Amino acid sequence: MLVTLRDAPADAEIISHQLLIRGGFIKRITSGIYAYLPLMWRVIQKINCIIREELNAKGCLEALLPQLHPSDLWKKTGRWEGYTAGEGIMFNLKDRQGRELGLGPTHEEIITQIAGESLHSYKQLPVNLYQIQTKFRDEIRPRFGLMRSREFIMKDAYSFHANEEDLKTSYASMDDAYRKIFERCGIKTVAVEADSGAIGGAASQEFMVTADAGEDLILISKDGKYAANQEKAISIPKAAIPLEKNAPILIETKNQNSINELCLNQNFQADQIIKVIVMLAILENGREQPVLISIRGDQELNETKLSNEISKFLNKNLIALKSITEDDLDRQGLINIPFGSIGPDLEDVMLSNASSWNKKFVRFADKTAAELELFVCGANKTEQHRAFSSWSDVGGLPKVVDIRKAKPGDQCFYDNKQFLIEKRGIEVGHIFQLGRKYSSSLEANFTNEKGSSEPFWMGCYGIGVSRIAQAAVEQSHDQSGIIWPLSISPFEVIIVIANIKDEVQNRLGEDIYKQLRHKGIDVLLDDRDERAGVKFKDADLIGIPWRVVVGRDSSSGKVELLKRSDRSVKLIESEIVVKELIAEISRKKSSISY
16 A cells, blocks of 8 residues: 655645655544554554564563553542643543543553552562553644654553662663664664653653754753753853942833843843743642742743742642733732832732732742842832842842753853753653652552562653654655665565566566565565656655666666665666675664664
């Protein structure tokens, strides 16, 4: 079944999505949901085979977990509300008995319950279970084909340990397995430090395919010694220009509510100003907590870092974080919060009439703001600011944290002679040291060497199988179509019979096809009754690594051998082409096998 398209649909925004649609690999059913057609399914199966070989070699055990999850498990870990309410990503429903269920976006709760009921002694540990199956996430904006879809294929693994050191050993082992998997799949990845997000846990690392179409911004040092997702990255920002020593003054700032307007009208620099942001943290118990953030005016707030700091400070899971607007104030019955002129010392009394919010701010100052000796800030009165103020003038420093976004051009924290550069990345893998978050919540315990009961130490390891397939295309293509890596290509060789009505060509093509199949080569025979040019364009489009063209030279026993990656072509005796292909494919396979 080979059905190709001349043009890609309008909603296919990036080249890999366009090529997979045009090449007949996937077909859109509805927003964020795709069918894997025969060519793509062969790619998926080859990726799965590589994953299984590497994980089995590490002693991992394959299982298959249910896709329907009871809500009570997720409620015990505090994740049900965050995953289902508001902009939560879990599809959820009720069965005939009114019981709440969710379609699994991830399987920590399920696997932890199984471990708690099955693993009782330290003598049974460590255990690492993995599965390859469909996951579901109700993406707000599905896009880019298989990159961000609502139904996708994923490998997820979960390890259970008696102590933290054993967890770290397993984490390192999985890191090694992942690097081998991606190399064998023929994709180039960068391992970056990452935030653990809603999964939680301690150490976390993402594996990124660098590509212009990547949704993630990654920051890498020029010497290659540091790489991190921007959500996690740390750096040294450019030093601020200090204000001259002067007594504090009050300045009128009519129609000057932004950093740019203040700089333009008052002759200040952005890095001399403290920007104050008010946000609302919605916590797992339904509590709504106003947060007051101070950050240097030339810096951007990193909401992921802020969310983590709030959760840590309040010891509560964060469901959502949003900016507070005038409409929010109206609904709470609050007035007189002077947006555009807020200072770090905005009084808690401003919240005294709030209908549902906590009536006291949680206050943070980013390190960039905390390090300013003198600064400009809002005066908590409409269209008024203070200049040459110090932290003692505004009631002292709040809790100092790192909540800024690291940026390209920042100095590296480990070497101030190194600077960060920016790249875009497609996440294809993520590994976590979960610690005891889930085992503690679900009371999944084992008996240790001393005879005491304690929660498991856990690790979590995910690979986006369907995303690998598309990322490979995004990383390897040309203007004519896909260039599949040999190891995951749907076929290794395509034989194109230029004129199916020519008996000599037809007979020779089928003979080469049978010989290659007999030798274990994955080969596709294009014997369609189509013009040769159509077949050649389709062969380029679907990207099979080697092409044998049986054409007019077949009468003299010769065929064309084309290598898709560099488009090199040579005329070769038909008796030799099989031997040469077997040798080339064997050599390539052996170079990426372990």
